[in-house]
Amino acid sequence: MKFTIQRDVFVQNIQHVSKAISSRASMPILSGLKMVAFDEGVTLTGSDSDISIEAYIPAEDGDNQIVDIERPGSIVLQAKYFADIIKKLPETTVEVSVNDQNVTKISSGSSEFNLNGLDPDEFPRLPEVEQGNAFQLKTDLLKALIKQTAFAVSTAETRPILTGIHWGLEEGKLMCTATDSHRLAMREAALEDSPADMEFSNVVIPGKSLSELSKILDDTEDTISVTVTDNQCLFKTKNILFFSRLLDGNYPATKNMIPTSSKTEVQVQAKKLLAAIERALLLSRDGKNNVVNLKSIGESTLEITSVTPEVGKVTEEVACDSFNGEELRISFNGKNIIDALRVIESDDVTIQFTGAMSPFIMRPADRDYMLHLFSPVRTY
Template identity: 50%
Template structure:
């Protein structure tokens, strides 16, 4: 194998596939990046047990030459130092040459690296996905869906199924739900041209979605999603992102969401975030980061928290309206801030059904199909 390639597209590809490579892998070959060169393109692959990422560099695209010379071949290169080596090479053109003994020679300007390659035949074969169950989605929309739900997955392995985001497609409606059993994030959107497609109980590991979100650029290009029994593939023109799915049945979450409420509060989201954020400064000194919210009449709320050692904080915040019963409620400040930030609306509606019942936060504009639920903490 030999390629003469521009630094920039090579660097971008390496950085993409590196996101799948774990330094703690127990399979030695997976600590490397697989390079496959054919006449038209060079493909890089990185993988761990959960995620596989393939990134393709075309020889030429939109009149820009990425690769000046290709002699087809394959090799696996140690990933650990590769990004730094490529970044620090003196010249923008880089020659990578592999001999029959799998010695890799990387040359650029007056610098020459000789690296030990590994046998590409030992690299695990990737499953070929049936892509019949596929649908398209705009990338910036997908990124928003991930951002609005993925933070609520569980980080504990007590119930592994909760470390993923549940995805459901039915009647042209795509729904995402994440919960760690203390809070829940739910988001729905309408998808066009998927009349014949439906699935349920697809649970994508939260970590996979975080990495996918990092790799995808915020564009209006579309991406294809294909689902099988145990894997999901996200595909753009140059990128394949394959993740395993979590085993097991995702709990039925719709009944957790209260359908009535005793107190309805409409409030400016940014003001509320900032007040809770300040109160949380002292609350964080305790292990549990609890702040208290108390309604005062039909207009004001008081946000408080205290730390026995440091002191206490008290804020009086004017809402837009409070309807229904008075309420005193305590909750985890981080959960509340995460929920408000995910909704990303100027005004939010918060529906309480008592100090010990989960409360629901929605954007003021009903059209946005997003809902955040937070379970309060008993302090009274």
């Protein structure tokens, strides 16, 4: 194998693929990056037990020559060394050549590296996914769906199913839900081009997989194709194949958790509420005590307080845009509210309370496709 390639394009795609490569791989070959050169370009592949990513670098992009293939072939190289080498090479182009003993020479300008390669035939095949039954969505919408739900997944392995984001598709609407049992984030999106008869109800994609996918995708209105099977999900862009294993098990029936009525409804400016809660937590930076107390003062003001016994107390008042219902007094994990307010992307939020020890809802005041649910904290 021998080819010359533009270094900046090479670096970008190596970084994409490296997101699927673990330094603690179960098999030595999986700590490597597979590279295949053929007449049309170069593919790079990385994989672990959960994620597989293949990036395709075409030989030409319009009038721009990206790769010059002199001799097709394939090799697997240790990813952690290979990525650092390519990133630090001095010139704008890189030449890669492999001899019969799988020794790979990487040269750029006056720099030359020789890396011992691994047999590419030992590298596991990518998952086989039947791509006939797919739906499409805009890349920027997918990134928004991930951003507005992934933060709420559980980080505890005691309930593995909660480390994923639940996807359900029904009547052309995709519903994404994440919960760690203390909070819930729900985001709905209408799909323009999904097959009329395509539905699924218990697809759970690891939150880590979707977060890594989001890092690779650009904020564009380009279309991404999504294919779901019994145990895999494939995200396909023009030059990227991203496979994720699905989580086994049944996701909780989250719709049953959402209150259908409220005793108190408050509308408040999101930025003001966010800033006030951030200030309330300044005295609990060790993270052991994120409890914020909230109570109503009349029908125009909310009082926010936080107490850290060994440090002190903070009190702040926030004006309401509107207040309807009973007097309010509740305590909650302030960090959870902050996480939600940072992704809501609305000037005003509506919060619905059903009692001091009952879950409460927060949603954008001007749209109905997003919802956050929080469990209160008992402070006595």
